[in-house]
Amino acid sequence: MILAATVAYEGSSFAGFQLQKDVPTVQSHLEEALRVLYKSRCIIHCAGRTDAGVHATGQVISFEVPEIRPRLLPSLNALTPDELTVLDVRPAPEGFHPRFSCIARQYEYLISSSPGWNPFLRGRVWHRTSAPPAREFQDMLPVLQGEQDFGAFTRPQYLEAGTRRYLDLVELDEKVDLLSGESLLSFRVRGNAFLHNMIRIMVGTLMMLAEDWPADERADRL
Structure with missing residues (x-):
């Protein structure tokens, strides 16, 4: 059974x-x-x-x-x-397998830009003393949607396993955490599958571009 x-x-x-x-x-x-x-x-x-x-x-x-x-x-x-x-x-229904029967998988990555460390957010967010507002990321997000090679967002030892993935949802906005009351950046992505460390590397890349590159060059650099 x-x-x-x-x-x-x-x-x-x-x-x-x-x-x-x-x-x-x-x-x-x-x-x-x-x-x-x-x-x-x-x-x-x-x-x-x-x-x-x-x-x-x-x-x-x-x-x-x-x-x-x-x-x-x-x-x-x-x-x-x-x-x-x-x-x-x-x-389980007949023929069910959680991996192959799955329609989509969704991740959320939270970023705190509070100058002080909130203990209620420990282990739940990437804490930074500052971060660009959500509007600074919007022009880059459409570049990540659709089916494409995401090999740049994983470690080299995992490239041989195949790096094409399909993402149908890529969003980044601000939300208030109910437990801490703090305003956070929320990065959400949904797709058919993800590579090893893909979301962490993707968020780090978006943050670097939003902080260090002119707005009209970010999407092309991504």
């Missing part, structure tokens, strides 16, 4: 989603919890492997089990760290 689940996690505590030797990952904690419950290994599949430090509010996973145990959801949450929560679990 294939089960699908939605999980959320605070990524600062994990070395990414995927299994790695001798370091805590989201997958390792979930598979260990399932091993305790089912006395055998249950392999986790996910919609998208997040990098170290990346948080998730709606990561979709699947795994195969012989049966649905009573109180499976609270049992899983009792066996995983507080930074990782299984939000729901249910039988």
Whole structure:
């Protein structure tokens, strides 16, 4: 029986989603919890492997089990760290796979430009003492939309795996964080898939161009 689940996690505590030797990952904690419950290994599949430090509010996973145990959801949450929560679990539709059945994936990257450090934003934002206003980025965003080669936004060792991706949403605006009350820059991107470190490198590139290049040259440099 294939089960699908939605999980959320605070990524600062994990070395990414995927299994790695001798370091805590989201997958390792979930598979260990399932091993305790089912006395055998249950392999986790996910919609998208997040990098170290990346948080998730709606990561979709699947795994195969012989049966649905009573109180499976609270049992899983009792066996995983507080930074990782299984939000729901249910039988998956026939042929479901979280990676290949996924229609789109969306990321949000938050930037703080407060002169002081707000402890409520720790681990959630890129903190800078100053940043350009959202309007300074707008002419560059359309350049990133559509299907194209995003090889410039990943590390060289990942280029051989293929670097063409499709982005149908690229937005950057200002929002107020409800917990801290601070105004943040919010960069949102949605696409069919992402490269390793793609969003972090993309945000850093946009910030560098907005700060250091004339407005009429930024889109061409990107």
